């Protein structure tokens with residue numbers, strides 16, 4: 381009898397833990413600090429939902445992705461996002477999109493999307509794109525030159541980049557496996573952290589003179 385009870389308890393424990401994981405979705409935002417007072421709550425995991433009876437076509441609609449983004453900036457690129465911020469109907473649905481414009485030799489610098497795989501379609505121009513595998517896979521560079529009509533995939537979490545190697549503007553559209561993919565730009569995160577990360581520490585980590593680290597921190601903390 382004791383043995384049966386023990387087994388039952390164990391089975392219930394397993395059931396409870398599997399149910400728990402089944403009902404605990406992946407995070408849809410960077411942080412979600414719990415709040416006791418729902419009146420002041422800003423986020424749930426994703427966003428609060430409106431009454432479905434009040435949904436209208438505009439909730440699932442965005443217009444203007446035919447318009448080029450302004451690439452007159454240091455890196456010569458502009459991302460126009462179409463995620464849950466622009467289309468509220470995307471909430472909980474796990475997809476979003478973006479248009480990326482590149483000036484000649486413009487670049488989308490090394491970055492990662494913490495919550496989404498990205499699939500990129502080139503509409504105009506020639507892009508050199510790639511991602512680097514994790515430490516476990518020896519940081520292998522998987523890169524390719526893409527032309528009009530070519531498609532490339534950046535797996536979730538991998539550091540990746542796009543570089544317009546043509547003499548003309550380039551345009552690409554991207555699809556993401558999240559309503560809110562998030563962006564972590566490597567240089568801005570490491571050297572533009574506010575307050576700054578200890579320069580001696582970063583110097584050792586990156587094999588750089590701490591003064592070089594300080595110069596980088598000045599650049600990335602004042603603008604982009």
Ligand SMILES: *[C@@H]1O[C@H](CO)[C@@H](O)[C@H](O)[C@H]1NC(C)=O
Nearest residue numbers: 513514515516517518519520
């Ligand atoms: C990574 O490098 C190690 C050591 O050289 C090697 O044994 C392993 O096969 C490599 N793995 C991959 C995925 O290349």
